[in-house]
Amino acid sequence: MARTLFDKIWDAHRVSTPKSDEASGEDLIAIDRVFLHERTGSVALESLMASGREPIDPTRVFCTMDHIVSTDEGRGRNDARTPGGEVFITATRAAAQKTGINLIDVDSADQGIVHVISPELGIAQPGLTLVCPDSHTCSQGALGAAAWGIGSTDAEHAMATGTLRLKRPPQMRIRVNGTLADGITAKDLILHIIGTLGADGAKRCAVEFCGEAVEALGVEARLTLCNMAVEFAAFTAIIAPDETTFDYLEGRRFAPKADDWDAALAYWRTLISDADATFDFEHVFDAKEIGHMITWGTSPGQAGRLDGTADASDYMGLKAGEVIEGLPIGGAFIGSCTNARISDLRAAAKILRGRKVADGVTAICVPGSMAVRRDAEAEGIDQIFRDAGFEWGEAGCAFCFYAGGRTFAPGTRVVSSTNRNFEGRQGPNVRTHLASPAVVAASAVAGKIAAPGNPSP
Amino acid sequence: MNRPFTTHTGVAAPLRGDNIDTDQIIPSREMKTVSKTGLSGGLFAGQRYTTGRTPNPDFVLNQPDYANATILIGGRNFGCGSSREHAVWALKEYGIRAVIAPSFGEIFHGNLISNGLLPIQLASTVIDQLPREVTIDLTAQTISGQRFEIDASAKRRLVEGLDAIAETLQSRVEIEEFLERDRIARPWVYERVKGCFT
Numbered sequence: 001m002a003r004t005l006f007d008k009i010w011d012a013h014r015v016s017t018p019k020s021d022e023a024s025g026e027d028l029i030a031i032d033r034v035f036l037h038e039r040t041g042s043v044a045l046e047s048l049m050a051s052g053r054e055p056i057d058p059t060r061v062f063c064t065m066d067h068i069v070s071t072d073e074g075r076g077r078n079d080a081r082t083p084g085g086e087v088f089i090t091a092t093r094a095a096a097q098k099t100g101i102n103l104i105d106v107d108s109a110d111q112g113i114v115h116v117i118s119p120e121l122g123i124a125q126p127g128l129t130l131v132c133p134d135s136h137t138c139s140q141g142a143l144g145a146a147a148w149g150i151g152s153t154d155a156e157h158a159m160a161t162g163t164l165r166l167k168r169p170p171q172m173r174i175r176v177n178g179t180l181a182d183g184i185t186a187k188d189l190i191l192h193i194i195g196t197l198g199a200d201g202a203k204r205c206a207v208e209f210c211g212e213a214v215e216a217l218g219v220e221a222r223l224t225l226c227n228m229a230v231e232f233a234a235f236t237a238i239i240a241p242d243e244t245t246f247d248y249l250e251g252r253r254f255a256p257k258a259d260d261w262d263a264a265l266a267y268w269r270t271l272i273s274d275a276d277a278t279f280d281f282e283h284v285f286d287a288k289e290i291g292h293m294i295t296w297g298t299s300p301g302q303a304g305r306l307d308g309t310a311d312a313s314d315y316m317g318l319k320a321g322e323v324i325e326g327l328p329i330g331g332a333f334i335g336s337c338t339n340a341r342i343s344d345l346r347a348a349a350k351i352l353r354g355r356k357v358a359d360g361v362t363a364i365c366v367p368g369s370m371a372v373r374r375d376a377e378a379e380g381i382d383q384i385f386r387d388a389g390f391e392w393g394e395a396g397c398a399f400c401f402y403a404g405g406r407t408f409a410p411g412t413r414v415v416s417s418t419n420r421n422f423e424g425r426q427g428p429n430v431r432t433h434l435a436s437p438a439v440v441a442a443s444a445v446a447g448k449i450a451a452p453g454n455p456s457p
Numbered sequence: 458m459n460r461p462f463t464t465h466t467g468v469a470a471p472l473r474g475d476n477i478d479t480d481q482i483i484p485s486r487e488m489k490t491v492s493k494t495g496l497s498g499g500l501f502a503g504q505r506y507t508t509g510r511t512p513n514p515d516f517v518l519n520q521p522d523y524a525n526a527t528i529l530i531g532g533r534n535f536g537c538g539s540s541r542e543h544a545v546w547a548l549k550e551y552g553i554r555a556v557i558a559p560s561f562g563e564i565f566h567g568n569l570i571s572n573g574l575l576p577i578q579l580a581s582t583v584i585d586q587l588p589r590e591v592t593i594d595l596t597a598q599t600i601s602g603q604r605f606e607i608d609a610s611a612k613r614r615l616v617e618g619l620d621a622i623a624e625t626l627q628s629r630v631e632i633e634e635f636l637e638r639d640r641i642a643r644p645w646v647y648e649r650v651k652g653c654f655t
């Protein structure tokens with residue numbers, strides 16, 4: 001029987017079909033890696049311990065501190081950016097030490113946003129099952145892993161039993177033909193796809209991205225593409241691993257070594273959808289048609305071309321037919337698991353070099369990991385950001401979501417490289433427009449929503 | 458153990474709009490403790506209160522007709538967004554037993570079942586005809602006489618109030634056997650990396 005890439009990973013992890021559930025087709029699936037963070041992982045670890053259970057294999061459980069840690073330069077190891085948040089940090093640290101899982105603490109050189117550091121350290125690999133109580137775990141499918149977001153109770157389940165029970169999700173293939181135009185990024189591509197299919201367009205499917213335009217993307221851009229799959233209701237996203245993936249992984253700390261590498265590589269090369277595999281849904285896009293994209297509303301599906309018009313949105317302060325380009329902004333944020341890797345920072349720095357952020361714009365850049373921050377500093381990118389008038393932070397989720405504490409003033413229009421434009425996501429009444437790092441940088445300089453080609457006011 | 462779900466009669470409060478995300482169900486700033494309780498005060502905090510903790514009379518759960526609601530009705534893609542299980546814990550603590558919507562956010566849907574709350578998926582045309590007070594019979598899969606579909610395993614777990622972890626641990630032997638085979642097939646997955654996280 002012809003199988004998809006996702007089927008192959010699923011079948012390789014099927015422990016059994018529990019008898020009582022045969023009728024519903026629920027499988028017991030082995031979970032190779034569990035990743036936690038201090039916001040939702042703490043409660044999973046605490047609850048696990050309270051029930052007197054232990055992780056079945058703590059060496060395959062990882063935990064980082066990213067969501068509510070301070071991202072101010074010179075932060076202390078218990079500093080939270082959100083009032084009262086310290087307890088999440090200290091409780092997670094204590095629970096991680098007690099259970100013996102791998103902890104990437106606030107002051108670790110490896111610290112960063114879970115979906116940034118997992119690939120960076122080679123923890124996410126092709127063919128693995130990887131879960132995390134975080135909805136953007138789908139990002140990690142970019143390496144050819146089956147990686148999906150779960151709740152805290154399921155995280156507990158995965159840790160205690162090394163498995164999860166679930167039904168195989170339906171599958172969708174999204175093929176992107178052709179080549180993206182110069183300066184058009186994976187962020188524009190995914191916003192275009194979500195804008196076209198709608199916020200529930202992926203119908204709970206495991207979505208395989210493929211086609212010429214996807215193959216041409218580097219791993220970092222693929223991570224951006226898969227990151228936003230949950231924003232159109234996908235179960236997860238996956239991209240077939242190829243030479244780009246293998247080159248990226250080789251030599252990373254947790255990547256297979258020596259003989260293991262050869263064995264892994266041989267297996268990874270089998271991880272492609274068979275030519276005659278069938279999907280429940282198929283969509284085809286043409287990369288040539290995609291321009292700079294931005295959201296105008298409060299759902300990621302409310303996205304359109306930057307040079308287009310918005311529909312009416314009270315929250316966003318927009319009338320039907322209003323032109324998006326040129327809307328004055330008060331904030332710019334480059335960060336998050338969507339777009340805070342080194343390639344994202346380079347793209348923004350290219351625009352910011354020798355320029356200044358417009359008056360009245362609060363501009364902030366928070367690298368996705370301490371490794372990204374170090375790389376950027378080695379290249380002098382931090383200086384370009386600072387000289388332009390951007391704040392430069394230590395790694396974490398930062399302004400991607402509001403958890404109390406400092407944020408943009410109510411009513412501020414913010415162009416953001418993040419993934420969610422929900423009402424209040426970045427703070428009470430903050431108006432978030434999602435876009436690529438280049439569009440954020442160009443808009444920061446222009447003081448209004450602008451395309452990277454013409455950033456001067 | 459969850460509270461088993463067999464039948465339930467209660468008031469169903471309708472929330473307007475599609476794509477109500479878990480940030481709206483419980484804003485992040487309301488998640489103040491490392492526990493599953495003490496969350497119901499923060500439920501829908503953004504809409505439920507005006508300034509401070511003054512109830513907003515426009516919000517459905519503050520209206521006399523729906524003050525005792527134990528069932529929620531949502532729009533399409535209800536519970537999308539963040540995976541935070543706090544959204545479900547807050548609903549549960551508030552006293553909600555079932556949530557009805559044309560479609561659900563995937564993780565939220567799983568979290569409801571994990572915590573013994575019943576998700577009912579119905580077409581909006583059917584939802585629109587539900588009375589204010591509805592009777593749910595999970596065993597018969599009916600809501601006020603209307604049939605609904607639910608996954609067999611989810612149903613069994615809800616009816617029995619089962620702890621899924623305890624249930625899965627009964628497959629321990631099969632899990633061990635799988636791991637034994639898999640360690641040979643994919644040794645790199647189990648390789649312990651030393652000297653990490655400096």
Ligand code: SF4
Nearest residue numbers: 136336337397400401
């Ligand atoms: S950066 Fe934002 S979306 Fe990503 S994990 Fe952190 S809070 Fe979630």
